[in-house]
Amino acid sequence: MAKREITDRYKGQVLGNVWAILHPLTLMGVYIFIFVFVFKIKIGANRNLPFDYTTYILSGLIPWLSLQEILGKASTVIISHANLVKQLVFPIAILPIKSVISSLINQLIFLLILIIYVSIAFQKINLTFLLLPILLFVQSLMMIGIAYILSAIGVYFKDIKDFVQIFTLIGVYLLPIFYLPEQIPQIFQPLLYINPFSYIIWCYQDALYFGKFQHPFAWIVAIIMSHLIFSLGYKVFCKLQVMFGNLL
Numbered sequence: 001m002a003k004r005e006i007t008d009r010y011k012g013q014v015l016g017n018v019w020a021i022l023h024p025l026t027l028m029g030v031y032i033f034i035f036v037f038v039f040k041i042k043i044g045a046n047r048n049l050p051f052d053y054t055t056y057i058l059s060g061l062i063p064w065l066s067l068q069e070i071l072g073k074a075s076t077v078i079i080s081h082a083n084l085v086k087q088l089v090f091p092i093a094i095l096p097i098k099s100v101i102s103s104l105i106n107q108l109i110f111l112l113i114l115i116i117y118v119s120i121a122f123q124k125i126n127l128t129f130l131l132l133p134i135l136l137f138v139q140s141l142m143m144i145g146i147a148y149i150l151s152a153i154g155v156y157f158k159d160i161k162d163f164v165q166i167f168t169l170i171g172v173y174l175l176p177i178f179y180l181p182e183q184i185p186q187i188f189q190p191l192l193y194i195n196p197f198s199y200i201i202w203c204y205q206d207a208l209y210f211g212k213f214q215h216p217f218a219w220i221v222a223i224i225m226s227h228l229i230f231s232l233g234y235k236v237f238c239k240l241q242v243m244f245g246n247l248l
């Protein structure tokens with residue numbers, strides 16, 4: 001079902017499934033052009049950090065784009081599959097999961113591209129790259145839990161998709177993707193720690209950019225939080241799904 005979600009989205013188009021790569025690739029290219037070439041920010045050179053600013057951006061932007069995609073799809077995944085939900089024999093709990101899987105496929109491709117870029121540009125492979133499978137598992141739990149919550153609430157409160165769209169538009173600027181936490185005014189720094197997505201971003205930056213546990217607390221929080229969100233999300237979904245058929 002995850003494979004069909006990707007292929008059906010661009011079915012009949014000339015470039016077909018290539019668009020699944022071109023869309024996020026174009027978005028990443030725009031961000032890099034604006035912040036690296038227009039603003040000419042060189043975070044690594046100025047602060048004696050391991051790699052260039054492009055690597056710093058991509059190490060946080062790649063996982064965020066997957067999170068952004070699942071946030072956008074989760075709130076309508078049950079509604080868009082109303083015909084399946086009304087079938088008593090269909091296990092509707094897999095619908096949010098297949099959306100998460102389809103989002104992670106693109107992320108895996110871009111993570112591989114980033115690793116190749118770092119290995120060629122800097123002639124270096126961090127041992128922390130080996131932590132990526134763990135991060136992907138932790139992120140998957142978080143995304144599935146969020147998908148369960150949003151998909152269930154979306155059936156009862158259809159406006160949720162519009163609130164999610166607003167958050168995904170501004171969310172990238174509320175995360176430490178384009179800046180270091182210490183670069184923002186101290187009065188606003190607590191906002192980064194309130195945002196649950198900041199911790200998974202810090203973990204990816206440790207693995208892909210810093211090459212060490214620069215934010216050890218983030219790993220602890222991300223692992224615990226992902227399990228809690230998954231458990232909570234599944235419980236919410238199971239409790240609310242009894243009325244899906246009537247509401248749809």
